[in-house]
Amino acid sequence: MSEFLLELFSEEMPPNLQISARNDLLNILKNFFENENINYDKNNLALSTPNRLIIYFKNVQKEVIKISKNIRGPSTNSSEEALKGFLISNKIAKNKIYKKKLDNGEYYFFNTPKKKIKTKFLLEEKIPDLLSKIKWKKSMRWGSYELYWGRPLKSIMAIYDGNTLGFNYYHLKSSNKTVVDKDFEEKTKVIKDFKSYKKFFSKERIIIDQNERKKFIEKNLINSSKSKNYKLFIKNKLIDDVTNILDRPKIILCSFDKKFLKMPKELIVTTIEYHQKYFLVYDQSSKLTNMFYVVADCNDNKGLIKKGNENVIEARLSDAEYFWNINKSKNMIKQVSLLQNVNYFKGLGSYLDKVQRLKKICGFLSDEFLISKEKVEIASTLSKVDLLSELVNEFPELQGILGGYFAEAQGFDKEICDSIKDQYLPLGADSRIPKNIYSITLSLADKIDTLVGFFGVNITTSSSKDPYGLRRLTLGLIKIIIHNNKNIKLNELINFNCQVYESQSIKFDNKVILDKLSNFILERLKYFMKDKEIRQDIIETSLININLNNLHVIYTKAYKLNKIINKEVGKDLIKNYKRAYNLINSDLNKIEYETLSSVDPALFKNDYEKNLYKKLHDIRKNFYNIKIENDYDAQLMLLASIKQDINIFFENVIVNDNDESIKKNRLLLLKFLCKTFDNYLSFAKIENIK
Template sequence: MATLLVELLTEELPPKALRTLGSSFGSGIVSSLRKQNFVSEDVRYETFATPRRLAIIINDVLGVSPEETINQKLMPKNVGFTDNGAPTEALLKKLKSLGLDESSAQKTELKSDGKMEFIYLRQKKVGVTIDDGLQIAIDLSISKLPIPKVMSYQPQDNLETVNFVRPAHRLVALLDERIVAIKTLGLNSGNQSIGHRFHSKGDITIQHANEYESTLEEAGRIMPDYNKRKAFILDQLKQKANQQDLELQNDEDLLDEVTSLVELPEVYVARFDKDFLSIPEECLVLTMKTNQKYFPLFDRNGNLAETFLLVSNMKLDDPSNIVEGNEKVIRPRLADAQFFYRSDIRTPLIVLTEKLKHVIYHNQLGSQLDRVTRLRSLSIQIANHMGADRDKVSRAAQLCKADLLSDMVGEFPELQGTMGRYYALAQGESPDVADALEQYYRPRFATDNIPNSEISAALALADKLDVIVGIFGIGLIPSGEKDPFGLRRQAIGIIRILTEYPVELDLHELINWTTEKFSKELKLSVDKSQIKIFIMDRFKGYLKDKGYSIDKIEAILATESNQLHLVQPRLVAINEFLQTDHAAALATANKRIKNILKKNNVDGSCEVEPKLFNTKEEASLYEAIQSLSPTVTKAITQRRYTDALKALSTARSEVDSFFDKVMVMSNDAAERKNRLALLNQLSILLNCVGDLSELSIATTK
């Protein structure tokens, strides 16, 4: 067996897509070679990705695929052959698609599956060379690459148009030291690669596939391995930060992007004018990261320092020109941010709020000022139920969208809310109001914090509900992966606030309050049940991510689906209940009760008449229900759900005896109705924490 190398050299690839492209390029080739039996299922391989190349090295590759016998089911006999035994057009077409001629029809076999006869093709498939196999593999891999945006170009001396992520210039394919003859993107394979754009001159010959990485490192002066390059950059960043007695804050996305921009990384220390530290550090940090790909540094107290780190693609003994050049470039960028801040701060937020009437939120949902009006009304209503300061909530809602018209947010949309807070503080607003202007956007992403005050939480809920109800109201409901308005993220935000913040609000009421605002102001007809289902679907996913099984989730939501803050405590109680000896029996009994009641259309209006009892088991079960009801009800009211389930467990013997000795479906109509009423009472009691019938028996064991 041998080592296979494939390298595709291109112009600079999109940095944010490089890692994915490198991984997909390699896995696509391996997957195809595995299907063709050139490599084993557990084959070892290594992918490489730099700004100008995608490559893979695969170990233990066969030069020729093994011969194999194919026994392929083609089609029913009556479809493939005429009554005279001649092959039909359908069979000939199928054989042709397999690369076989008409004579192969006589080599087929007939086998019956007990119902009808089928035509099978049994033949030996001769092994093919790696040249043929790799050609199939690379074509397939390239066709399936997740290319963010395709370019069309014509290779040199070739009039054929090629579509790829960036123009490709060379193709290397080696099996050990032998060139594997393949062609792709208008390129013929060879063994000539290239190194660093500045530190390496001329072509680099790869003598052996095993020597690829070492040859590029030594002769090409590059680090082709993406992960090694990333680790090297991170190590240098930490070293340089420590040398400056400063701290580096983790930013995985920026580190990935920078790793995708360089082939020979080197980290240098640079500085900007200390005067710029007078403006909010978020402005400076975002400018450095977004525009220049620099790594800001912080002192031990977490304050931004004037020192920053840059990752260069040049390794020089005297990097002064690189450092000075980057310091010169960052200066006007920071000066712009400083100008934006000083200009914005002179305009009162309330003035910007009034100008929102000229900013369309959505052509069917009015302006941003219309939206602010709705948010004030809704957030005050929520605040009243939370006990939050309604005046501060009202003021925060009035100013919450003002910074959208600031120059700074116009340049950096990521700073919306953050700049609102700074401007509010500078203009003398209450710190609680200022904090709410920033925090009501939370959580912005999965691991983000939720708002930490009642004012912020009330405004956050109002904002997220307004988005969902409004977009649903005009019929732009998310489908598949499409969610242009981020409604799923808004729903998760609502769920996290309702479950993680110490607030007790009813989801059904929140949806009603929000839809009322739209129906009054915009005359929108909103399907509230559809919105509830949308949010609850996200809630189920949220709970599954926390480790709860779907049957337990369904059990609780069947009983409680409005007070989301009560669901997880109930799930904890269910988990504890399932560890007891009574769980399986009570769950099974409850499922049986549910089926009986459903089949007989029993509702909650039927009354139990003890005088109609004809067996001691009926009386015993009734007494158990009457005895347990006050205890269980009190435990539920006090949210002692585990205690409620423990109390219910004591009725197991009465439940078992009832089903063992009593015929529910008595021939006597009055007796039958009374027993069904008794089971209905039992069902209500058993399901006070969650619908036990939803629990799978396997789960309870």
């Protein structure tokens, strides 16, 4: 069994560096084996703990045969020096080279000998280079060494086929020993193979495999909480983080004073889960309890670790409580004017300017949505006051949410409080999307004002950079509109927003902004549709002549069409359309449709034409029937209902009649059909069914 085991022991490596380094190194080695034609078992491993990066390959071919290659050297006309250089760099004697003529002159050549190389030697020679290929997002130096690594690298263990692979890497020398204690880095142990390596650590209760570690933590958390009749909502990011900052997990159930449960629960969640990386516990009705699990990196025989962690939470929560009590009772209305001291963005005024704009934009939207103007104006006026609070300074991730709680504490309407809480939503892929109309109003206004302002002062995004999160913000805007089935007149809103800026003497070119923003929003909409797995051709066609006022309609039509496109009814729809479309667009039938009058029923020669014409008229009449105006499924079904009439028409009517006027009339009838279909969206760009 020729196995290859590499362990890089370092001081504590942060989770993200650990993860990318272990994946990186595994790929680097795979590529290396493949380039060198060395076979290996596909079941290889890249493992890590905060201190260890471990790579393991099984059944690595012991010897590799290097076939002879011929290498071209300098031209025979070139100087002695060039030849010398060639000989030295390839480590060859002069009598091994020969001359050969090519099309463009004569050159020296050299044939590398065919030879067997032991994989062990190859690894010893190449590993140092391979290690240097790891791409660190952040790396550092330490002491007087030249090496850059994620964190100080202390020791390298490299074993192949039971023996040490000997090489030097900067100041370090490889060995067959692993460092046992990560604290003092003094005790070492000789390792023979992966099996004994794993066994050794499992005896020490160290789980070197991150997947096993994660499962172990998860299992213990779930079992423990179940036995006590609690519920957990384990967040993936949290458990991944926890898994990668320890190697000897041990769960400890802790608690805090119940009085803190009176505070906004977000303060508790942020403190316990985000800051301290502990797991909160819920009761059977999913209500937050005063219990939490700590995952420690060692046993807690004396209960000291439990006590210590509880004290930390106690201190942090009482800190939050202290600010909460002060901030919630500070009159919000009276604080609004202080926002003039807080700069919003260079060229876009202060936060007071911002809320004054929001107030107007929300007022504008309230007319549109037929909701209380007074409420949206209060909500927007209060929306940024929490930025002045110590609590938001301590918990910046809770801005907005805390403002909502302050407003609640001061007796404002629920709709006002909720809209303040929701103003920045949605924030990420899984984030909640505002549903209440007041929340929608403030959230839209905030986003539009940011977009218009930033585009106004020419802060946009580049392909890789989006420092102000404008892409995410725009995606949020789109999600709000689409998930709430709202047709928002974005064009008007953007223009109005520009006027509001102008009233503050901040002047933008409306047309330029509308133009740039349209493109920007369009790009995000495309991304959004792709994410919903809508076919590319449907996306493209639905975005022709996009009107920002119709984002929701555009999306829904594309979505509905996408749903049926691979079903019988969808295929028929496209087939019928294409048949008509191809006929009217074929070269033979090129006529100036625009200059001609519409279909002339007097020129119909048979019932097939008449029926089709009548059917099309019925469809057009029904298409805008109130009942199905916003029912895009029904619209598609209506279009599909013409199937039989078209089939009969094509079976019995020859479009290319000898009489030019009849022919033209028939083509016009088909044109009429296409135009009817195009009321849904332009089917022309939809690809034919395979």
